[in-house]
Amino acid sequence: MRVIFAFTLLFAAAIASSIPVKPAFIEDLVASSPVLSERITNGNRATSGQFPHQVGLLATRKEGNYWCGGSLIGPTWVLTAAHCTDRVFRVVVYMGSTVRTAYRTKYTVNSDNIYQHAEFDGDNLNNDISLIKIPAVSYNKDISAIKLPSMSSILSTYTGSYAFTSGWGRISDSSTVVSNLNYARLTVISNSECAQTYDTKFVVSSTLCISTPSGTSTCQGDSGGPLVLESDGSLIGVTSFVSSEGCASGSPAGFTRVTSYLDWIRKRTSISY
Helix, strand or coil: CCHHHHHHHHHHHHHHCCCCCEEHHHHCCCCCCCCCCCCCCCCCECCCCCCCEEEEEEEEECEEEEEEEEEEEEEEEEECCHHHCCCCCEEEEEEEECCCCCCCCEEEHHHHHHHCCCCCCCCCEECCCCCCCCCCCEEECCCCCCCCHHHHCCCCCCCCCEEEEEEECCCCCCCCCECCCCCEEEEEEEEEHHHHHHHHCCCCEEEEEEEHHCEECCCCCCCEEEEEEECCCCCCEEEEECCCCCCCCCEEEEEEEEHHHHHHHHHHCCCCC
């Protein structure tokens, strides 16, 4: 009987280990503190002018206000996640400072200025990308656009490359509120490796994933923010999802792969490289 019982336990454990982890849009995680908890988990504090493309977004739905990140990609365009703009009727765009409450410039726009991907699917997390049009901003050392990948790099996987993610996201899964922009340098992993955790329903060709060693990851408040390739400074990802088990769970973090949407961005903004 003990042999049969032991075999049953091993069989159950094998089945459990094969069940994919469920991903979740970062802003949908259950939080023990407010959404405006501010820091990449286990990240580093950014210095002034280090990420001049970084913007903060205060999005308003009928349920309330939500904090997200974004990237300035041109003087009148911000790129962010669709789950940050879905059902939103107003967005305040902050830029020019590493301290969230000490912005140099802000603009308030309504839903007419939001161009969300028409095929965004909140069930499988696909096409999680959106554009926001703002009044023209003047560039300076603290505010400037980040370049998109070139059209010739559309087939690049970036597997094994280092990239920087930044934002005003939570410091941990149960953090208190802080206000400074933080960042982390992490490694891009293959989609096949990422799908071993989340399944191919969620990890598709337009998904990009990074490893999260020691619980260093994106978290609530980081959604929509940038993933920047270290080697050339181009924007390769838009912060999208983490494990439903928590930001610091050690599971990969997911991004919308920007190269999959270069033509979509170009048609709307005329920006291309």
